Amino acid sequence: xxxxxxxxxxxxxxxxxxxxxxxxxxxxxxxxxxxxxxxxxxxxxxxxxxxxxxxxxxxxxxxxxxxxxxxxxxxxxxxxxxxxxxxxxxxxxxxxxxxxxxxxxxxxxxxxxxxxxxxxxxxxxxxxxxxxxxxxxxx
Numbered sequence: 001x002x003x004x005x006x007x008x009x010x011x012x013x014x015x016x017x018x019x020x021x022x023x024x025x026x027x028x029x030x031x032x033x034x035x036x037x038x039x040x041x042x043x044x045x046x047x048x049x050x051x052x053x054x055x056x057x058x059x060x061x062x063x064x065x066x067x068x069x070x071x072x073x074x075x076x077x078x079x080x081x082x083x084x085x086x087x088x089x090x091x092x093x094x095x096x097x098x099x100x101x102x103x104x105x106x107x108x109x110x111x112x113x114x115x116x117x118x119x120x121x122x123x124x125x126x127x128x129x130x131x132x133x134x135x136x137x138x139x
Contacts (some may be wrong), residue, residue, distance in 0.1 A: 029077045030130040032123060037067045042120045054115050061110060068120070069105040071130050073124050077131050084132050091131070094123050 030036075044050060045058045076094035078087050099120055103113075110116040 027122065028037065029074075029079070030127050031074050032067055032070045034063055036068045036121075036123060036126055037063055037070065040119060040126055041066075044118060044122060054118075057110065057112050057115050065109045066106070069102075069109045070120060070123055072102040072105070073120070073127060076124065077127060080132060088128060088132050091128060 041058050041061065041063070045055050062135040075096070076091055076098050078090045078094070080087055099117075103116065103120070106120055107113050110119060
């Protein structure tokens with residue numbers, strides 16, 4: 001029994017150290033800021049196929065609060081390595097997990113769940129392109 005407890009403890013410590021390493025190594029990675037948020041929202045507003053009610057909602061958003069609510073995206077990026085596709089995949093996996101936990105924060109600011117999902121997705125896509133230069137995930 002003690003051996004199993006030791007193994008579980010070792011695994012947990014390794015997972016915690018990996019998580020801490022990812023959170024501490026954001027040097028050189030792009031961060032969510034007001035400019036990126038405004039840029040993404042203006043591009044969404046110009047979309048021809050975007051619903052009119054979403055365009056009206058975009059005009060009434062407090063961009064400062066929106067940028068603050070999207071700060072969780074910074075923790076989704078991982079340090080760039082030789083294998084850019086691996087970094088990109090890990091970042092997207094982190095995004096899916098983190099968005100589920102934080103979507104309520106964004107929805108409070110945007111007041112529309114579909115629009116908040118679009119904004120979060122497009123801002124993160126923008127960060128991915130800035131961080132890894134990979135446009136294969138363009139949505």
